Amino acid sequence: MLIHKKSDVIPSEITSKENFENRRTIIKAAGASLLSASGIVTGLFNNNANAAISKQKINAYLKSKYGADEKLTPYDDVTTYNNYYEFGTSKSDPAVESRLFKPSPWTVSIEGAVKKNKQIGMDDILKLAPLEERIYRMRCVEGWSMVIPWIGLPLSKLIQWAEPTANAKYVEFVSLADELMMPGARVPVLDWPYIEGLRMDEAMNPLTIMAVGLYGEVLPNQNGAPMRLVVPWKYGFKGAKAIVKIRFSETMPKTAWVKAGPREYGFYANVNPNVDHPRWTQSSERRIGGGLFTRRIKTQMFNGYVEEVGQLYSGMDLSKNF
Ligand code: MTE
Numbered sequence: 001m002l003i004h005k006k007s008d009v010i011p012s013e014i015t016s017k018e019n020f021e022n023r024r025t026i027i028k029a030a031g032a033s034l035l036s037a038s039g040i041v042t043g044l045f046n047n048n049a050n051a052a053i054s055k056q057k058i059n060a061y062l063k064s065k066y067g068a069d070e071k072l073t074p075y076d077d078v079t080t081y082n083n084y085y086e087f088g089t090s091k092s093d094p095a096v097e098s099r100l101f102k103p104s105p106w107t108v109s110i111e112g113a114v115k116k117n118k119q120i121g122m123d124d125i126l127k128l129a130p131l132e133e134r135i136y137r138m139r140c141v142e143g144w145s146m147v148i149p150w151i152g153l154p155l156s157k158l159i160q161w162a163e164p165t166a167n168a169k170y171v172e173f174v175s176l177a178d179e180l181m182m183p184g185a186r187v188p189v190l191d192w193p194y195i196e197g198l199r200m201d202e203a204m205n206p207l208t209i210m211a212v213g214l215y216g217e218v219l220p221n222q223n224g225a226p227m228r229l230v231v232p233w234k235y236g237f238k239g240a241k242a243i244v245k246i247r248f249s250e251t252m253p254k255t256a257w258v259k260a261g262p263r264e265y266g267f268y269a270n271v272n273p274n275v276d277h278p279r280w281t282q283s284s285e286r287r288i289g290g291g292l293f294t295r296r297i298k299t300q301m302f303n304g305y306v307e308e309v310g311q312l313y314s315g316m317d318l319s320k321n322f
Contacts (some may be wrong), residue, residue, distance in 0.1 A: 001257070055217050055218075058151055058216060061130070063132070066134045066136060068135060072148070072149055077146065077289040078214060078223070079223060080095045080222075082223065084241055085184050086185045087101075087182060094222035098220075101225070102181065103219075103225035105122070106244075107119050108121075108125065110246050110247075111245060111246070111248075113167040113168040113249060113250060114164050122212075125210070125227065126212070128158060131152065132152065132209075133151050134149075135147060135149045135150075136148060138232060139235060139236065140237075141236065143280045143286060145297075150214050151212060151214060152209035154208065154209055154210075156206070158246070159171065164200070168248035169199065169251070170249050170253055171197060171198055171203045171249075172196070172197045172246070173196045174246075175193050175243060176242040176243075176244045177194065190256050193244075196239070196256065197253030200248075202231070205312065207233065207308050207309060208230070208231050210228070210230075211224070211229075211230045227243055232303055233303045233305040235269045237257050267321075270302055272318055275322050282299055285297055285298075285299050
């Protein structure tokens with residue numbers, strides 16, 4: 001994001017909402033009796049050697065109350081307009097460069113302020129809670145936004161399994177930085193690996209999820225397969241992709257973007273229309289997928305999730321804790 005680009009590619013081919021809704025009805029019908037079928041979902045992940053090429057449906061997931069009336073960003077935009085610097089710095093790079101990335105098998109290490117260090121594989125993560133669809137508004141600090149039907153499980157379920165100690169005040173998420181599979185990780189645009197973090201109460205908030213899918217399908221590589229963080233009231237850069245390590249700590253983690261530009265990127269990164277980024281206004285946003293001449297819309301405090309998360313920041317000066 002520190003890198004200046006004149007224009008980003010906006011794909012012109014789109015999947016209509018009607019198509020998606022039709023597909024979703026079929027998925028729902030097929031998956032109705034499979035709610036406890038983590039084995040079926042596990043099977044999908046085992047076969048998911050190359051999600052960027054072969055799209056795979058997730059058969060069993062619950063609907064949730066979040067965002068049902070939002071107009072969804074077309075699938076092709078969600079999956080071809082990405083920030084994922086391990087695969088290049090252009091928005092169009094990740095969809096192309098992540099084609100050979102292998103998100104399976106996958107193990108996540110749990111470390112730091114926990115009863116004991118341990119590891120958990122994707123299959124076992126998927127058994128921690130039923131998968132749910134969450135339609136969230138996503139706002140990037142660069143001034144654009146999307147509405148994405150994620151599929152995932154509450155991060156709180158994974159944290160409970162991890163058994164953090166009373167010393168755990170923060171939780172850090174570390175992305176894979178594999179120079180063989182991720183060509184961008186050979187280039188020092190960021191201090192690899194990509195690290196993000198949350199305060200424990202933010203991590204435990206019911207809105208925070210680990211996403212393993214979108215649009216009814218296994219998460220494409222370019223969107224962070226096999227598992228990425230989604231925190232809808234914060235700028236998109238908080239959502240670390242391809243997470244391989246979760247570390248609990250007493251002190252605030254040093255996150256990749258704060259290290260790269262401490263005056264531009266804060267640890268909290270809450271969507272806040274009243275506090276501008278030095279280079280981009282945060283008071284309005286451009287919804288991706290609406291065409292070049294679509295009017296910008298007003299950005300909402302905490303991206304519209306004030307009711308759910310506003311109390312987490314009561315008494316804090318949000319212009320200092322940006
Ligand atoms: N995670 C990793 N590992 N590497 C990245 O470069 N980019 C972040 C975030 N997670 C990034 C990352 C940024 S800046 C944004 S806006 C979101 O991913 C974009 O997520 P999306 O491509 O699924 O929309």
